[in-house]
Amino acid sequence: MNKSINELLSALTLAEKASLCAGLNMWMTKGIERLDIPPVHMYDGTNGIRKTNSDEEMGITTENVPATCYPTGSAIGSSWNTELLHEVGVALGRESKAMGVELLLGPGVNMKRTPLGGRNFEYYSEDPCLTGELGAAFINGIQSEGVGASLKHFAGNNQEFEKMVTSSEIDERTLREIYLSAFERIVKKSDPWTIMCSYNLLNGTYTSENEHLLNDILREEWGYEGVVLSDWTAVNDRIRGLKAGLDLEMPGPAHYNAKAIVEAVQNGTLSEEQLNRSVSRILKLVERVTGNKDTDSSDVPEYHALARKAAAESMVLLKNENAILPLQQESISSIAVIGRFAKKPRIQGAGSAKVTPTRVDIPWDEIKDLLGDTISMGYAEGYPEDDSMNEELIKESVSLAMNSDVAVLFVGQPEYAESEMHDLKDINLPEHQVKLIQAVAAVQPKCIVVTSSGSALAMRPWVQHVPGVIHSWLSGQGMGKVIADILFGHTNPSGKLSETFPVKLSDNPSHMRIRGENGKLYYREGLFVGYRYYDRKELAPQFPFGHGLSYTSFSYTDLEVVQVDKGVTVSFQLKNTGKRKGKEAVQLYVHDEECKWTRPEKELKAFAKIELEPGENRKIVFELEERDFSYYNTKYNRWVAETGFFQISLGSSSKDIRITERLHCDFGKEEITFHKFSLLSEWLSDPTAKAVLEHCLNDMNEHVTDKVYLSEEFVGFWEDFPMIKVFQMFGQNWMNERSPDDVIQELIARVDRARK
Numbered sequence: 001m002n003k004s005i006n007e008l009l010s011a012l013t014l015a016e017k018a019s020l021c022a023g024l025n026m027w028m029t030k031g032i033e034r035l036d037i038p039p040v041h042m043y044d045g046t047n048g049i050r051k052t053n054s055d056e057e058m059g060i061t062t063e064n065v066p067a068t069c070y071p072t073g074s075a076i077g078s079s080w081n082t083e084l085l086h087e088v089g090v091a092l093g094r095e096s097k098a099m100g101v102e103l104l105l106g107p108g109v110n111m112k113r114t115p116l117g118g119r120n121f122e123y124y125s126e127d128p129c130l131t132g133e134l135g136a137a138f139i140n141g142i143q144s145e146g147v148g149a150s151l152k153h154f155a156g157n158n159q160e161f162e163k164m165v166t167s168s169e170i171d172e173r174t175l176r177e178i179y180l181s182a183f184e185r186i187v188k189k190s191d192p193w194t195i196m197c198s199y200n201l202l203n204g205t206y207t208s209e210n211e212h213l214l215n216d217i218l219r220e221e222w223g224y225e226g227v228v229l230s231d232w233t234a235v236n237d238r239i240r241g242l243k244a245g246l247d248l249e250m251p252g253p254a255h256y257n258a259k260a261i262v263e264a265v266q267n268g269t270l271s272e273e274q275l276n277r278s279v280s281r282i283l284k285l286v287e288r289v290t291g292n293k294d295t296d297s298s299d300v301p302e303y304h305a306l307a308r309k310a311a312a313e314s315m316v317l318l319k320n321e322n323a324i325l326p327l328q329q330e331s332i333s334s335i336a337v338i339g340r341f342a343k344k345p346r347i348q349g350a351g352s353a354k355v356t357p358t359r360v361d362i363p364w365d366e367i368k369d370l371l372g373d374t375i376s377m378g379y380a381e382g383y384p385e386d387d388s389m390n391e392e393l394i395k396e397s398v399s400l401a402m403n404s405d406v407a408v409l410f411v412g413q414p415e416y417a418e419s420e421m422h423d424l425k426d427i428n429l430p431e432h433q434v435k436l437i438q439a440v441a442a443v444q445p446k447c448i449v450v451t452s453s454g455s456a457l458a459m460r461p462w463v464q465h466v467p468g469v470i471h472s473w474l475s476g477q478g479m480g481k482v483i484a485d486i487l488f489g490h491t492n493p494s495g496k497l498s499e500t501f502p503v504k505l506s507d508n509p510s511h512m513r514i515r516g517e518n519g520k521l522y523y524r525e526g527l528f529v530g531y532r533y534y535d536r537k538e539l540a541p542q543f544p545f546g547h548g549l550s551y552t553s554f555s556y557t558d559l560e561v562v563q564v565d566k567g568v569t570v571s572f573q574l575k576n577t578g579k580r581k582g583k584e585a586v587q588l589y590v591h592d593e594e595c596k597w598t599r600p601e602k603e604l605k606a607f608a609k610i611e612l613e614p615g616e617n618r619k620i621v622f623e624l625e626e627r628d629f630s631y632y633n634t635k636y637n638r639w640v641a642e643t644g645f646f647q648i649s650l651g652s653s654s655k656d657i658r659i660t661e662r663l664h665c666d667f668g669k670e671e672i673t674f675h676k677f678s679l680l681s682e683w684l685s686d687p688t689a690k691a692v693l694e695h696c697l698n699d700m701n702e703h704v705t706d707k708v709y710l711s712e713e714f715v716g717f718w719e720d721f722p723m724i725k726v727f728q729m730f731g732q733n734w735m736n737e738r739s740p741d742d743v744i745q746e747l748i749a750r751v752d753r754a755r756k
């Protein structure tokens with residue numbers, strides 16, 4: 001563009017401005033040639049680029065332009081590695097440029113409220129801190145290449161069931177602490193050039209026109225100045241949307257809405273200033289993304305290597321009894337490879353995030369490559385594609401396993417189960433696969449199970465019968481090679497679960513309300529999502545949040561915590577105490593010991609992935625801020641950190657806490673705003689108010705028989721009584737001329753005067 005945004009705003013006609021507020025087609029914004037405004041080209045997605053063959057088609061069920069398929073969200077979320085996310089972001093930015101993509105529609109960062117969420121595979125975690133840090137690193141990577149990112153789906157879209165007609169009913173505190181928190185962190189740390197609103201309603205209003213969400217919170221509070229665009233067809237009332245701050249409608253051209261916008265400006269329902277605000281944000285986006293035409297060509301081998309590296313950090317070694325893994329090549333002569341996924345791996349989920357990969361590593365081929373002729377390999381299909389019961393396949397697998405030294409089973413959620421647009425029905429493996437594992441484990445004690453799914457799995461019917469389990473997630477086109485490398489110890493696993501794996505589905509806190517009814521879905525479990533719930537309920541999961549084993553071991557010592565101004569510096573020593581080089585995802589959790597409001601037992605507030613040589617020791621330092629100690633106080637409508645004792649814990653998982661320190665943190669004192677119903681305890685907690693109250697009670701006691709002395713006993717009993725009620729109870733014969741209301745108002749006025 002050769003004109004400034006202000007110049008363009010004055011040169012554009014009203015009709016042109018209105019038309020700019022929707023796309024040209026499925027994947028482009030409109031350009032205006034006479035003013036040299038080029039269109040923006042955007043495509044999905046979250047774990048790779050889904051560029052369709054034409055800009056007119058949605059391309060969900062067809063093959064698209066080949067691009068690198070990286071691990072999906074839940075997989076790479078389990079890497080706990082912000083540097084990796086940045087690196088993948090940079091590579092995606094470069095690949096985007098080479099493919100003519102200026103805006104990439106990702107990442108997806110919604111919280112995993114239920115393991116049944118159909119798009120869980122796209123999202124990073126059940127925890128907002130982990131999600132927020134990873135998402136920000138990813139976006140910073142993409143945008144460092146001059147390509148825009150689109151943070152989605154904003155907000156409260158945590159499952160697929162009837163999402164377009166369902167209102168997520170979420171109380172304000174839960175919304176702030178759980179469902180908006182990752183978005184907030186990402187907006188503040190990476191300033192995404194666009195944000196995509198979700199399909200659902202939030203507390204009764206479509207997010208595409210939700211003033212509270214898009215304006216009060218996103219723009220006013222968080223200071224976001226980028227473009228908000230709609231999810232594909234998420235627009236309901238276009239004028240309401242524009243007023244709330246939804247700039248761009250997708251897909252376009254939506255001529256009917258351009259017409260409606262012009263009419264709304266002409267009849268005064270929408271001010272031209274409001275329209276100009278959206279248009280200038282769209283023009284700013286055009287300015288940002290165009291002019292970054294590619295220099296590089298798409299480098300398939302380099303990106304494939306990165307896809308493997310990312311997969312290697314994502315997979316989680318869940319169980320390793322008697323150090324069955326890594327398999328020792330020299331001590332086995334035959335291996336049974338069982339299960340269709342060994343030859344046809346599930347590398348990703350379905351829907352708008354599905355990438356047509358440039359190539360795919362096949363586990364069977366990779367194991368064969370790695371072993372050469374040293375070990376004989378046998379294959380059994382294990383289960384049919386539709387998972388219908390087939391005893392023959394089980395028998396064949398059992399016989400192969402019996403006649404081999406080791407069995408490796410490849411199982412998982414079937415392809416058809418995990419997709420955008422519908423939720424999962426179950427988190428158990430299909431019945432046939434469960435029987436298969438049980439039957440093979442019964443004849444072959446050296447049995448390793450490699451599971452694939454994009455969401456938590458329940459494993460209780462079989463996990464206790466096998467010594468080794470690797471959860472490979474849906475780890476993209478490089479996962480086949482990585483599985484082979486982990487099995488035989490060429491890669492030391494370092495992924496840790498980014499979501500809790502419950503014993504069974506009904507343990508999950510959302511279980512009582514998984515589906516919306518009559519257009520409303522109440523998030524009644526509130527803050528207690530994921531590990532926050534299992535901790536509070538004292539319910540043991542199968543594998544906890546943050547769990548993941550390594551072929552080496554780490555020790556945590558010398559924890560020091562110091563408050564510096566309103567922040568806290570935390571340091572400790574991490575040592576690799578094993579015999580192999582390895583990476584540890586260290587996790588820092590905070591617990592508020594004293595807050596009167598209910599708070600989770602612990603919350604993740606920082607983490608780092610550290611690589612150490614055997615015997616190497618390193619000092620790790622985290623800087624926490626006041627916000628890391630805060631909760632969202634709906635009385636004041638802001639974040640509050642209360643002075644008092646906190647526990648700061650460092651762990652290898654949310655259930656494997658290695659060291660903890662208590663620290664008294666001083667965040668100052670909240671100045672209470674007194675009102676008619678302020679409690680006796682509140683009056684006593686404020687020195688000024690307490691003095692005013694004592695003076696008043698002395699006066700009252702002269703006129704009443706049942707006198708009020710603020711003894712420990714008296715306060716212990718009456719502390720939760722609103723002060724006005726204390727006067728009603730004890731001051732009847734004193735308030736001859738005045739009402740209890742008058743007395744309280746007088747006291748409040750005295751406190752205010754004394755404070756000045």
Ligand code: BGC
Nearest residue numbers: 044045105152153231232352
């Ligand atoms: C999805 C978005 C996606 C868009 C474009 C929608 O169905 O919810 O995540 O970016 O389609 O494909």
